[in-house]
Amino acid sequence: MLIKERVVYFFSWFLFLLTECDRKRLAKMDVQLVSAANNKFALDLFKILYDGNQNQNTFVSPFSISVALAMTHLGAREETAQGMAKALRWETDDEAKLHEQFQAYVTQLQTPNDQYQLSTANRIYIEKSYAVLDEFKNKTKKCYLAEAVSSNFVSDADNERLQINSWVSEQTKNKINDLLAPGVLDALTRMVLVNAIYFKGNWDKQFEVENTKPKPFKVAPGQTKDVPMMTMTHNFPYIVDEELKCTALEIPYKGRELGMVIILPDEDFGLQTLVNSLTSEKLDDLLSQVRGPRGKVNFSFPKFEMTSTFCLKSVLSKLGMGAAFSQQAANFSGVASDWAGLYLDQVVHKAFIKVTEEGTEAAAATALVSSRMRRQASPTLQFIVDHPFLFLILDNKNLNNILFLGSVTSL
Numbered sequence: 001m002l003i004k005e006r007v008v009y010f011f012s013w014f015l016f017l018l019t020e021c022d023r024k025r026l027a028k029m030d031v032q033l034v035s036a037a038n039n040k041f042a043l044d045l046f047k048i049l050y051d052g053n054q055n056q057n058t059f060v061s062p063f064s065i066s067v068a069l070a071m072t073h074l075g076a077r078e079e080t081a082q083g084m085a086k087a088l089r090w091e092t093d094d095e096a097k098l099h100e101q102f103q104a105y106v107t108q109l110q111t112p113n114d115q116y117q118l119s120t121a122n123r124i125y126i127e128k129s130y131a132v133l134d135e136f137k138n139k140t141k142k143c144y145l146a147e148a149v150s151s152n153f154v155s156d157a158d159n160e161r162l163q164i165n166s167w168v169s170e171q172t173k174n175k176i177n178d179l180l181a182p183g184v185l186d187a188l189t190r191m192v193l194v195n196a197i198y199f200k201g202n203w204d205k206q207f208e209v210e211n212t213k214p215k216p217f218k219v220a221p222g223q224t225k226d227v228p229m230m231t232m233t234h235n236f237p238y239i240v241d242e243e244l245k246c247t248a249l250e251i252p253y254k255g256r257e258l259g260m261v262i263i264l265p266d267e268d269f270g271l272q273t274l275v276n277s278l279t280s281e282k283l284d285d286l287l288s289q290v291r292g293p294r295g296k297v298n299f300s301f302p303k304f305e306m307t308s309t310f311c312l313k314s315v316l317s318k319l320g321m322g323a324a325f326s327q328q329a330a331n332f333s334g335v336a337s338d339w340a341g342l343y344l345d346q347v348v349h350k351a352f353i354k355v356t357e358e359g360t361e362a363a364a365a366t367a368l369v370s371s372r373m374r375r376q377a378s379p380t381l382q383f384i385v386d387h388p389f390l391f392l393i394l395d396n397k398n399l400n401n402i403l404f405l406g407s408v409t410s411l
Helices: 020-027 032-051 062-073 078-087 095-108 134-144 153-171 271-277 280-289 313-325
Strands: 005-012 058-060 116-127 146-151 189-202 213-220 223-241 246-252 258-265 294-302 304-311 342-355 359-372 380-384 389-395 401-408
Touching: 032 058, 032 062, 032 095, 032 271, 032 280, 032 313, 032 401, 058 304, 058 342, 062 078, 062 095, 062 116, 062 134, 062 189, 062 342, 062 359, 062 401, 078 313, 095 116, 095 134, 116 134, 116 153, 134 146, 153 189, 189 401, 223 280, 223 380, 246 280, 246 294, 246 380, 258 271, 271 389, 304 313, 304 401, 313 342, 342 401, 359 401
Parallel strands: 005 189, 116 146, 294 380
Antiparallel strands: 005 359, 058 401, 116 189, 189 359, 213 223, 223 246, 223 294, 246 258, 258 389, 304 342, 342 359, 389 401
């Protein structure tokens, strides 16, 4: 009988010092492969999540999940590595270049910005008696700035769990708490990888608090709920898409390097039809068009706050990485010499967002648990967000990379 050994991966951030020369080189690197793959992965992942969660709010950070899986991919081999690349929507044979672009992006996000806060990083907690390959540790440190920390899961797993939870909470400004539930780590845990993403930005044009009033939000046919609705009249970039039967509007954050795009279906309860109609090509086209000329908008948008938690094992299997979850097929020989039977047992993702008159605060963490075997607009637009909608937080300076993606169906 095979004895189980668990490897748990989580996500938070870590500041890794590079030489100034390296920083400048990485800052100038084109991250097109990462952005293109992440955006395709984001939509495909979200569509599956939404399909099973239509009556509830949905919010994820596809970028956090992409980073976590990409880091784990460094230790995968053969069919397992191929399946993970397929799930991540990597459409290149030059995977080394893709990892290098991840390195450039993660490094870029460590540079402080006086307009907004946006950071991500990785850390690896390793059982001190478990022989993880130096090559894996070196690659994750180089490409993903992941610090390796010696841990004592064999004798004190629950204390290690509390330490990890505390660190994740601190790095996400107390927005992602209790990531690891009691019992997730035990004496057989061998490794925990942690990644998180944190964002806080003020709107380029803020809402006036005194203009926020209770107004009805349509939660179901014939059913409304009064919610605090923020209002302003201002010039915004937007596009009316007749094919998708929706209107998309961008609210830039201070500095205009990032923005939130709201996609509102024409029909009050047309969100499911919109999600089903979206393809990566149509979404890319919509996001590029919304960056066009600005127009005057009478804009109403609800304040909201939500936290979503998902177990992603079945979703990622549907996307193509089933081998990584198979006790018989998984090959993580790039992680440790004694890798036989090592497989991913579950993937957990937790994300938080709060939208107010001032701006947005968002954070996310993802956990991979492995076990061993064992268009043109009218002059003035009425954009009243009073029914279910999609929203995205984009990194405009990096090819509209989707950092966060969500839907609101009730408030």
